Amino acid sequence: xxxxxxxxxxxxxxxxxxxxxxxxxxxxxxxxxxxxxxxxxxxxxxxxxxxxxxxxxxxxxxxxxxxxxxxxxxxxxxxxxxxxxxxxxxxxxxxxxxxxxxxxxxxxxxxxxxxxxxxxxxxxxxxxxxxxxxxxxxxxxxxxxxxxxxxxxxxxxxxxxxxxxxxxxxxxxxxxxxxxxxxxxxxxxxxxxxxxxxxxxxxxxxxxxxxxxxxxxxxxxxxxxxxxxxxxxxxxxxxxxxxxx
Amino acid sequence: xxxxxxxxxxxxxxxxxxxxxxxxxxxxxxxxxxxxxxxxxxxxxxxxxxxxxxxxxxxxxxxxxxxxxxxxxxxxxxxxxxxxxxxxxxxxxxxxxxxxxxxxxxxxxxxxxxxxxxxxxxxxxxxxxxxxxxxxxxxxxxxxxxxxxxxxxxxxxxxxxxxxxxxxxxxxxxxxxxxxxxxxxxxxxxxxxxxxxxxxxxxxxxxxxxxxxxxxxxxxxxxxxxxxxx
Numbered sequence: 505x506x507x508x509x510x511x512x513x514x515x516x517x518x519x520x521x522x523x524x525x526x527x528x529x530x531x532x533x534x535x536x537x538x539x540x541x542x543x544x545x546x547x548x549x550x551x552x553x554x555x556x557x558x559x560x561x562x563x564x565x566x567x568x569x570x571x572x573x574x575x576x577x578x579x580x581x582x583x584x585x586x587x588x589x590x591x592x593x594x595x596x597x598x599x600x601x602x603x604x605x606x607x608x609x610x611x612x613x614x615x616x617x618x619x620x621x622x623x624x625x626x627x628x629x630x631x632x633x634x635x636x637x638x639x640x641x642x643x644x645x646x647x648x649x650x651x652x653x654x655x656x657x658x659x660x661x662x663x664x665x666x667x668x669x670x671x672x673x674x675x676x677x678x679x680x681x682x683x684x685x686x687x688x689x690x691x692x693x694x695x696x697x698x699x700x701x702x703x704x705x706x707x708x709x710x711x712x713x714x715x716x717x718x719x720x721x722x723x724x725x726x727x728x729x730x731x732x733x734x735x736x737x738x739x740x741x742x743x744x745x746x747x748x749x
Numbered sequence: 750x751x752x753x754x755x756x757x758x759x760x761x762x763x764x765x766x767x768x769x770x771x772x773x774x775x776x777x778x779x780x781x782x783x784x785x786x787x788x789x790x791x792x793x794x795x796x797x798x799x800x801x802x803x804x805x806x807x808x809x810x811x812x813x814x815x816x817x818x819x820x821x822x823x824x825x826x827x828x829x830x831x832x833x834x835x836x837x838x839x840x841x842x843x844x845x846x847x848x849x850x851x852x853x854x855x856x857x858x859x860x861x862x863x864x865x866x867x868x869x870x871x872x873x874x875x876x877x878x879x880x881x882x883x884x885x886x887x888x889x890x891x892x893x894x895x896x897x898x899x900x901x902x903x904x905x906x907x908x909x910x911x912x913x914x915x916x917x918x919x920x921x922x923x924x925x926x927x928x929x930x931x932x933x934x935x936x937x938x939x940x941x942x943x944x945x946x947x948x949x950x951x952x953x954x955x956x957x958x959x960x961x962x963x964x965x966x967x968x969x970x971x972x973x974x975x976x977x978x979x
Contacts, residue, residue: 558972561883563883563970563971563972564970564972583887583888584887587882587885587886587887588885590882590883590884590885590971591884591885592885596883596884598880598975600876602876602877602879602880602883602975603880604877604880604881605784605877606777606780606781606783606784607777615881615884616884616885618769618770618773619769619884619885619890620885624770624773663884667885
């Protein structure tokens with residue numbers, strides 16, 4: 505089921521400047537992700553996985569190398585095109601949910617639709633349907649503060665899907681959730697992948713994510729240390745901490 | 750889909766500069782202002798006090814000027830007794846300059862105060878700003894959001910300040926002068942002439958104060974914005 509390449513990074517490097525010191529975060533990462541794949545970028549904190557995640561999402565610019573989304577080098581994009589990319593091509597999910605606190609669930613979900621120029625009625629219907637799909641059909645008018653973490657993350661998933669993106673980027677989506685809620689969020693992400701054919705890329709250190717992933721990319725010290733396919737993983741799942749290659 | 754190299758994505762059908770509906774923006778601003786009453790109260794007080802001061806001064810002088818223009822002997826006597834009337838042009842000019850100086854100082858303090866408060870608000874809300882940018886908002890939308898919020902607060906604060914200032918100015922006139930010389934005309938004149946100026950000045954001051962914080966918010970990159978922990 506390998507589709508076309510939807511994300512490709514080519515020797516991506518990133519160096520952060522902290523005053524006079526240069527801190528390398530990524531040292532040449534080349535990775536390609538195919539449409540409809542579920543890829544987890546695994547690594548401890550400080551390994552550079554969030555940096556790579558930000559590069560893929562067009563949220564940060566690489567110091568060297570290129571990031572292609574749908575064969576378009578995103579470094580070449582102007583502000584309008586970049587906003588367009590973030591609005592329609594990519595749906596973002598964050599560890600801290602990042603819902604707009606003053607808006608209710610429905611308004612949060614319809615916000616990207618408004619940015620995309622959808623009419624109010626159309627957006628309302630679509631938003632309500634998405635919220636119903638993630639199991640929050642009865643929570644349309646709840647503000648984020650009135651919902652549990654798991655519910656907020658469901659709203660965030662509905663919001664990420666608002667403009668039918670090709671890619672969902674999830675940064676530690678289960679990081680602030682308990683075990684069971686995290687599990688249900690992962691299930692939801694994989695069923696979205698199955699239903700909509702959306703490509704899911706997560707940056708995580710949650711081992712629960714392994715089973716849902718088609719491929720796992722392990723990042724250590726800013727480089728890919730290994731890439732495992734699901735078939736290989738089933739064997740290794742018991743010895744995750746082992747360093748055997 | 751075209752197979753030729755392209756910069757624009759397939760499916761991008763033109764309308765890249767989406768206009769966010771004003772009503773929705775206004776609703777969002779109002780919700781923000783309402784939700785952060787505490788923070789905005791500081792701004793309200795800041796602009797309110799300044800406008801009240803301006804309005805009180807203007808009310809007092811509008812009344813004086815109107816009374817001074819009348820040829821009535823009794824009114825002149827009242828003004829002179831209050832020490833508020835003098836035919837001396839030079840000292841009048843000097844007084845005017847002093848007033849302008851003090852009012853300018855007040856305006857500078859007001860701008861500094863509001864800018865400071867708004868900067869704090871931008872830092873507090875940087876996560877929200879980053880999220881908006883991730884969802885595809887243009888910087889222009891962030892600018893609009895913050896300027897509109899300041900406009901709202903500026904209007905409310907100025908209106909409240911103008912009312913307080915008006916009452917203070919009238920009270921000053923009533924106490925310093927003889928209430929009998931004041932007619933309805935003197936009460937209405939400041940409302941008609943000075944109030945719009947005071948409200949406009951306060952609103953403009955607020956929006957000017959918001960300019961720098963807004964610029965800071967608009968220019969944040971999404972990653973930077975979301976990294977800020979408060």
